Amino acid sequence: MQDFFFSITWLVPVFPFLAFLIIILFTQNNNKLSHSLSIGSMVLSWLVGWGVVFSAIATPHLGEHPIHFSVPWFPTGTTNFEIGFSIDPLMAVTLFMVPFVCLMIFIYSVGYMGYGTDEVDPRYARFFAYIALFATGMLGLVISENLLTLFMSWEIMGLCSYLLIGFWFEKNYEDPNKITPRQAGLKAFLVTKVGDLFLMLGLIYLFVESGSLSYADTLFNHEFLAELAHTPALPIFGGWSAASAIAALIFGGTVGKSAQFPLHVWLPDAMEGPTPVSALIHAATMVSAGVFLVARIFPLLSVVVELEHHNPTMGLIAFIGAFTAIFSSLIAITQNDIKGVLAFSTISQLGYMIAALGIGAYVAATFHLITHAFFKALLFMGSGSVIVGCHHEQNMMEMGGLKEKMPRTFWTFVAGGFALSGFPIITAGFWSKDEILAHAWHEFMNEGVMSWPFFVWLLLTIAAFLTAFYTARQISLTFLGKPRGHHAEHAHESPNTMTIPLIILAFFAVTLGFVGIPEEIIGYGNNWFHNFIGHEYPATPLSLPVMLLSSGLAVGGLGIGWLVYGRNPLLQGEMDPLESGMKKIRLGWLYEAMRNKFYFDELYQATFIKGSVKLADIFYNFDYHWVIDPFINLVARISRGISDLMNQFDEKIVDRLVNLTGLSGIRLSDLGGITDNKVVDGLVNGIADVTGWVGENVLRPIQTGKVQNYLLILLISMLAIIGIYLVY
Amino acid sequence: MTIPINWYLLVAAALFCIGLYGVLSRRNAIGILMGIELMLNAVNINLIAFWRYMDQVRLTGQIFAIFVFTVAAAEVAVGLALVIAIYRNRATIIVEEIDLLKE
């Protein structure tokens, strides 16, 4: 049974791909058939996927002996590049999450895109095709056996995110400064593409060093990794080892895809896409792919630590992750768009995972990756339900009082929100986040205050508080109090296709954490998740102070948030209490900066975008107006000039020589006397005159232009010649 | 009884003169072409006659005649094509009206 599932693993991404092809080629006009195909393919993927997952779980020592299948794909010199799939613990846990969450989101999309109502989207079928292709990319990424197919799937997801963010590409806003979906899609694609360049270079670098990109030859090959850690990198990396350099380049891809600082700017704008897309791409799967990638290359990172006790790349990763986590949660507490808050929250949570990987907390990061996918998808879909209920109103300041009107959405949203804040014991987020903090604490206890773990721990702990605070703010503003806008007043609960997936996800958001409870709490050494995925890494010891602190921060953050926003709900037109509070203590500028996302969009606009457009113009002028074409024209002009010169030479020199000869002749005749002159001239003129006369009066009339006349002349002349011949 | 060569030469000369007359007098371009053909055939008769009566070993005369046939055929093809082209352009094949060379 296990072998059966393992051997058909490759089918997992094939189902949705077939669905995509069929929909895009044949069934675009049939909404029902299209969404059935899409969802049906996902059900198949899910069944096969979970078959593989549970077979993997049932396989002992999978971590030490991952399973690989591969076949030749294309030749590279004398060797072949192989394509295949691999089954190992990281892949198994991710495969647990991806098809299931995708399936929930697909079902939810039926309701969200308005199936069966008057507001059904005009490109409904195409939407399902795109999300099926997206699922193909994500599933392909998870099962792939080499970094190249991983990269391909990665890019296919990039394509889908471009298409899906810009799905409503005709939309225009009255405010010209508000970003439209099509611009957001473009921005997402280009910004992530910048990261992808680094990723591609990293892959190529690894490929150059190893001659292969398969996991078996590179990431799971400890000897090779050790050798790589001793190879010096290209000079541009200073004194780093090749392993660190490659990992840093690959991490560049993660910075783009997981929206880490400084390439985070695309994700908030990506919220212009339909909400299921936000849930699918920007919470559960695609952005997690970046974390997945770093987890994938974790052996490459840890081998350096193992050999050198220090890895500059991990410092970089820890710094970027932790900084992003705090930076974006600061922005999140000031956003008014219901999805905007979640977008920044996503960036911040991804920062948690990245920072965790940066300090070596591989298991904790993976754990958080899985739990986060569930509760963030839940939150996004909840917000989508609110948006549909409020007739596409997204501003939380216009909401309020939805608790009674949308009870199912409210309760599931609360479950998700509490999980996000890390509410103690009963939510999944608590266990995973706590493990990250505990790991950071543990490392920092070992390494002292002047170390990355301390930095990470400090920032993440503050971020944990902020997370709880903005979650409470969001729940209070959206659901509590009285409606502040007419859309909210006429809100209604969403259809079952939307709420049932919410309920299912809410279940997981609460319970999923129990697979990774620290062994000390259970009491008999059975942190199942850790044993399955990270047997080779030591378990993070339980740390009571950290747990108490993070529980306290979560509860405290939620509590303060509730005190500020929930106890005395905002009235219509009232200023955000945070804003007024900060203005009171003269921090209004900071609030503005946070609200405007610290002006990164404007900065990039002014530098990179304007810069490249300007450079493009300069180069174009270089071609056409300044250098190349003028040069070509110059060459042309010079050759013209030379030919003119030649002409002049002919006219001025050669002709003059001829004239001179003539003149000297004349002079000579002058010398010879006037008579001579007259004779010569008369002769010359006479010849000219005679020629002219003959031409005018004799030859011209003969030239009639009629063939027969010519022939006649020919005949007469012939006869005359023959006559003369005969006579003489 | 053998026919003396003169007879052939006379026939050929007559044919040539008829052809020449045609070329010079016809107004229709096709007529002119036909005249040219007659002249060429007169030449052929001469060639064959001389071959038959003078040197039968070498095939010079016959070969020349064949050459002339071929050239004549090609010439007719080209000539007719030209005539058609002129007709398309000027809607006439009367040679007196085709005096483009004068210009």
Added chain:
Amino acid sequence: MNFPILSAITFTPLLIAVIVLIIPKSKENLIRWVTTILSFIPLVLAIFVFAVVRTDPSKMHFMEEYSWIPSIDVFYRMGADGLSSIMLVLTALLSTLCHYYSIYTIKKRVKEYYFLFLLLQVGMSGVFVSLDFIFFYVFWEIGLVPMYLLIGVWGGERRIYASIKFFLYTLAGSMAMLLAIIGVYLATGTFDILEAAAAQPFAGNFALSAAAFWAFFIAFAIKVPIFPFHTWLPDAHTEAPTTGSVILAGVLLKLGAYGLIRIVLPLFPDTFAYYSYNVPIIPILAVISIVYGALVCMAQWDLKRLIAYSSVSHMGYVTLGISAAAASLAIPGGGAEATTSAIIGLNGAALQLFTHGIITGGLFFLVGMLYDRAHTRQIKDFGGLGAKLPYYYGIMMVTGFASLGLPGLAGFWSEFFVFRGAFAILPVFAAIGVLGIVFTAAYILWKIVQYVFLGEFDQEKWDQATHNAPLFDMMTFEKVTMWPLVILMVLIGLYPSLVVSLLNGVSTAMFSNF
């Protein structure tokens, strides 16, 4: 089997051209259909050659050799290895598609058009199979005149300027090449390309070798085109008729790169390596072509000119791949790893010839279709066509994404292989060249997709820009033209081996000789 199949592929178009001449001018439809249907003969034969060569791509197949001008040792020599055979397929395929597409789009001087186009096809196929310098040169020149006339007669408003610019540029290149050919002949005593390569002309004399190298290189660089010899291309493309642009981008540009791979690299490996590694002029030009070309695209407002510049950028990848392969020979102690990288880089460059041919050919077809509707190519005249022309939009998206190198479509592989090869040998240039990918994505998605297709359709603006032209989605003949290209893009994207295995054989064999 002694059937001269390569001669048949090369000269069947000539035969068709004669048939076209015989058919009266007024029977335009007959001319169109006869050409299109008969042009399947070279296509089928080329695919057959492809299939046969695939079994052993490293050596020459279907060799033909007859003495042609004995007094100077010029032979009629033909042969096809992996590289030649894929280029033959590309030529025959694009030509057939162009013939078919022209049935519906060429209304002026049909007979002359088809005659010239077929002559052009003879020249292009001939270059890819000839193994004799003079023979090569003759075919090279045969292609020049019809293209000149195609631009000059069937082109746009500034066609005279563009055609003369095209002619002079390429003629200048040809002169240099002829001189170099004679030089090689004097040094080796043969016009046989393979023999000359084996003889390694001027191997001991760097100055002469460099002179001959640059003469060849400039001739081919103009055709590729490599910066700074590229400014004829945008003009020629902009003014050429749609099919002319397709052939120009799809095949004619490839002649230059083909020459670099077939002639310059085997004949002057050490000189090439010297100028790629020790004095890296060629990789610098390649990287400039890539980045510069892509940036200039962003400044264009004419769709055809934009795609023309994108060719400059994409052909830069080819040059980079070839020069990386050459540079590997100069690396001290490079060994097997450098050779492997060189082979991969050369595979990428050669693959780019094929993929760029189908992708950019497709893009020019698409722009031509839009132009036929709107009679304008100004990007700013369009907007919101995505919702109006969903089919066209879909095909354009596939082609555009293939062009920007999306994995899973054909363009990705050539870029990946080129950078894989170049990074191992010329890491700095590869790292700079990669920037081209972002700019490519930017101009395709921003300039083409966003301006033309996205946003709201404005009927008034359209009417004003196009003088009330009717707007309709792709017609059947347009779909038929595009589908083979789209299918190939996807097929090669998923299974690059289809083409790469042939190229790999050629490059492996080439490097085993060095």
